[in-house]
Amino acid sequence: MIVETSPGSFAKRANATRRRPRMTPPEAPPARMLNRMPAPSDSLELPHPRRLIWQSVWSMAESVGLPFGTYVAVTDLVSPDAGLLAGTAVVWLLIVARKVVTGSVTSLLMISALVLAVQTVIAVSTGYTWMFEFQFPVGNLAMCVLFAKTAPTRKPLVAQLAAEVVSLKQPHPSLHRFFQGATWLWAGLFLLATLGLGVMMVTEPYKLFLMLSTVVTVGLTAVGAGICALWFFAVIRRLGLRLHFTAA
Numbered sequence: 001m002i003v004e005t006s007p008g009s010f011a012k013r014a015n016a017t018r019r020r021p022r023m024t025p026p027e028a029p030p031a032r033m034l035n036r037m038p039a040p041s042d043s044l045e046l047p048h049p050r051r052l053i054w055q056s057v058w059s060m061a062e063s064v065g066l067p068f069g070t071y072v073a074v075t076d077l078v079s080p081d082a083g084l085l086a087g088t089a090v091v092w093l094l095i096v097a098r099k100v101v102t103g104s105v106t107s108l109l110m111i112s113a114l115v116l117a118v119q120t121v122i123a124v125s126t127g128y129t130w131m132f133e134f135q136f137p138v139g140n141l142a143m144c145v146l147f148a149k150t151a152p153t154r155k156p157l158v159a160q161l162a163a164e165v166v167s168l169k170q171p172h173p174s175l176h177r178f179f180q181g182a183t184w185l186w187a188g189l190f191l192l193a194t195l196g197l198g199v200m201m202v203t204e205p206y207k208l209f210l211m212l213s214t215v216v217t218v219g220l221t222a223v224g225a226g227i228c229a230l231w232f233f234a235v236i237r238r239l240g241l242r243l244h245f246t247a248a
Helices: 007-019 049-077 080-101 107-126 129-150 157-165 173-203 206-239
Strands: 043-046 242-245
Touching: 049 080, 049 107, 049 157, 080 107, 080 129, 107 129, 107 157, 129 157, 129 173, 129 206, 157 173, 173 206
Parallel strands: 043 242
Antiparallel strands: none
16 A cells, blocks of 8 residues: 655644754752851950050959958058958949949959958958958858859850950850850869868967968969969860960
8 A cells, every 4th residue: 555645744744843842951940059157266366465464464453452452451550340341442432433434344343342342241240350250251152152153154254254354355166165164163262262261260360360361362363373374275275276466
């Protein structure tokens, strides 16, 4: 059987084939941009050494040196109760002056004022000698509780003091655990001072107790500062951080 085809039929088939739309692959969705947080800097910025030393010395002087110096001087000239009242008055005057001049008060100065106020109330309200001695371990116990309360938080007290005393305002995130550990360390030192002063208050005479309380307080403060400094440098060395000082 013979099937005849005409040229017209081939043309129609060719046109039908050409008119079919071609299948195109679906367009790929646009690539999403990942917004990454900037990586923390590998350096810690501190003020110029000369400014850093001056700022640290002044912070310690206004928080500890001036009130304690006033207390010692007035105690020798008048009486222990008068010395406590004078020291408390000085530290609160410093708070008022700082608030007026700078608009802010450092945590260290506020801590000194509150602790000294508690000690003054305890010692002056009764007039007994043993109550005057008792205010020393009570002051250290208050410091212990204050440090221990902030140690497990997001803002441990040592971190706040570092920002105020040495202007370490934006520390590396990896240093948070160090600040927590250092805060626990100071809480332990103040607890040790509380126990030691409590024992000496019972076993030692009045004048010897006053001398030993000063030695214990200064000694533990120096030990704590030294341990924290060595610990801090060991941590930043392990983390690969560098200290960078600003221009004068």
